[in-house]
Amino acid sequence: MIQADVIIIGGGAAGFFTAINAAENNPKLKIIILERGKEVLTKVKVSGGGRCNVTHAEFLPKELTQNYPRGEKELLGPFHTFMTGDTIAWFEKRGVELKIEEDGRMFPVSDSSQTIIDCFLSEAKRFGVEVLLNQAAKEIQKETDCFKITTTTDTFSAKKVVVATGSNPKIWQLLKDLGHKIIPAVPSLFTFNIKDSRIIDLPGISVIASVKVLLQPQFPPLGVRGLPLLITHWGMSGPAILKLSAWGARLLEPLKYHFKIEVNWLNDVSEEDILDSLKAMKSSQGKQTIYKYAQFELPKRLWQSLVKASGIAETLTWADATRENLQNLANQLTAGIFEVTGKSTFKEEFVTAGGVDLTEVNFKTFESRKVDGLYFAGEVLNIDAITGGFNFQNAWTGGYIVSQNLASPCPPKEGRDSVF
Numbered sequence: 208m209i210q211a212d213v214i215i216i217g218g219g220a221a222g223f224f225t226a227i228n229a230a231e232n233n234p235k236l237k238i239i240i241l242e243r244g245k246e247v248l249t250k251v252k253v254s255g256g257g258r259c260n261v262t263h264a265e266f267l268p269k270e271l272t273q274n275y276p277r278g279e280k281e282l283l284g285p286f287h288t289f290m291t292g293d294t295i296a297w298f299e300k301r302g303v304e305l306k307i308e309e310d311g312r313m314f315p316v317s318d319s320s321q322t323i324i325d326c327f328l329s330e331a332k333r334f335g336v337e338v339l340l341n342q343a344a345k346e347i348q349k350e351t352d353c354f355k356i357t358t359t360t361d362t363f364s365a366k367k368v369v370v371a372t373g374s375n376p377k378i379w380q381l382l383k384d385l386g387h388k389i390i391p392a393v394p395s396l397f398t399f400n401i402k403d404s405r406i407i408d409l410p411g412i413s414v415i416a417s418v419k420v421l422l423q424p425q426f427p428p429l430g431v432r433g434l435p436l437l438i439t440h441w442g443m444s445g446p447a448i449l450k451l452s453a454w455g456a457r458l459l460e461p462l463k464y465h466f467k468i469e470v471n472w473l474n475d476v477s478e479e480d481i482l483d484s485l486k487a488m489k490s491s492q493g494k495q496t497i498y499k500y501a502q503f504e505l506p507k508r509l510w511q512s513l514v515k516a517s518g519i520a521e522t523l524t525w526a527d528a529t530r531e532n533l534q535n536l537a538n539q540l541t542a543g544i545f546e547v548t549g550k551s552t553f554k555e556e557f558v559t560a561g562g563v564d565l566t567e568v569n570f571k572t573f574e575s576r577k578v579d580g581l582y583f584a585g586e587v588l589n590i591d592a593i594t595g596g597f598n599f600q601n602a603w604t605g606g607y608i609v610s611q612n613l614a615s616p617c618p619p620k621e622g623r624d625s626v627f
């Protein structure tokens with residue numbers, strides 16, 4: 208039996224952040240990270256296309272929470288303790304400078320996720336955190352005043368256990384056995400597959416739009432406004448669609464990703480207002496052909512496609528347009544209906560909604576309300592965010608708060624070979 212003060216299951220972002228901060232907070236603690244793989248921090252490595260989108264330049268806790276379809280309410284308090292500014296300062300203190308990109312995403316100035324990994328590995332080593340590889344936790348048992356954790360090869364005992372295993376169904380089952388409710392996993396953050404003649408030839412075009420998912424009245428409304436919508440080879444993507452996919456993750460899964468959306472290519476301009484503008488064009492630019500000159504600052508090819516879809520001939524002038532022509536065009540511009548027939552993964556970025564039910568966690572400490580001494584950090588919880596650095600921010604915030612609650616050490620016990 209290998210004894211420690213704290214066992215952290217999972218050598219990913221949340222596990223390392225917890226371990227380093229706990230060890231810094233109390234250097235006397237014997238902390239062991241158990242990692243099932245032969246390497247640690249593998250997701251950090253591939254994150255952000257190899258650049259690691261560490262966090263997002265949003266500095267108000269309330270605003271930051273609005274990027275979490277699951278976790279919005281629960282993260283508000285924790286963000287008052289540790290959020291973006293703290294993340295930046297944490298890395299800066301360790302010689303890792305972060306930069307902000309135009310859209311608010313923050314990366315290491317090196318543009319390499321290895322910088323983050325190197326920082327974590329050297330900090331873990333500096334504070335004496337033991338990292339054990341090829342140690343998949345198979346069993347977690349709560350005994351009177353400690354936990355027994357059985358891995359493929361060893362047995363460990365510790366007073367406090369932090370589960371930081373990401374979205375792992377096997378661990379969720381172990382937590383179920385300990386009395387926790389697990390919200391079943393469904394995909395979040397995906398793009399919409401749409402085969403439609405209006406967009407088939409327009410991949411690469413991006414417009415600020417509003418999009419509504421058309422659902423039966425018994426479902427809550429689902430829509431976004433004022434976000435970039437990107438037409439792709441297979442349908443639609445971009446922040447507007449990704450946000451819908453994250454907020455609609457639970458609603459859209461039972462529909463097997465078959466539903467209709469309504470797109471307003473002019474964002475929040477109403478059909479009536481656009482119809483008035485089109486009528487005004489009929490009087491003011493009667494000789495011009497409708498098809499030839501794009502209006503409302505729409506990309507020309509999108510305008511032409513929507514004009515065609517309205518049944519307007521390429522040669523028709525504004526003067527010759529009928530009321531029906533204008534009505535159809537106003538409708539295509541502001542309320543075009545598209546049929547979604549499936550989903551695709553966004554840039555290999557698999558994010559899963561689901562995990563430990565948030566009502567069973569005390570968010571002042573990230574400790575289980577069911578099992579004393581059991582803590583959670585990162586994606587193991589039913590928390591997920593849209594793309595942009597928010598998922599890692601959840602791991603940093605949770606990890607930091609857990610670390611501050613792992614204070615008291617056990618008496619020194621036998622050691623073990625580690626990767627360092």
Ligand SMILES: Cc1cc2nc3c(=O)[nH]c(=O)nc-3n(C[C@H](O)[C@H](O)[C@H](O)COP(=O)(O)OP(=O)(O)OC[C@H]3O[C@@H](n4cnc5c(N)ncnc54)[C@H](O)[C@@H]3O)c2cc1C
Binds near residue numbers: 219
């Ligand atoms: C391709 C990709 C790119 C991404 N890019 C970004 C990005 O740029 N910015 C962002 O904010 N988010 C990004 N994300 C999401 C982000 O990576 C996750 O939210 C984050 O890694 C969650 O951290 P975690 O520590 O909770 O889980 P993980 O990083 O998944 O770590 C969990 C660790 O636990 C280990 N483990 C699991 N089960 C066991 C067990 N039984 N015993 C022992 N160990 C176990 C796993 O092997 C793993 O090492 C990306 C995701 C992917 C897939």
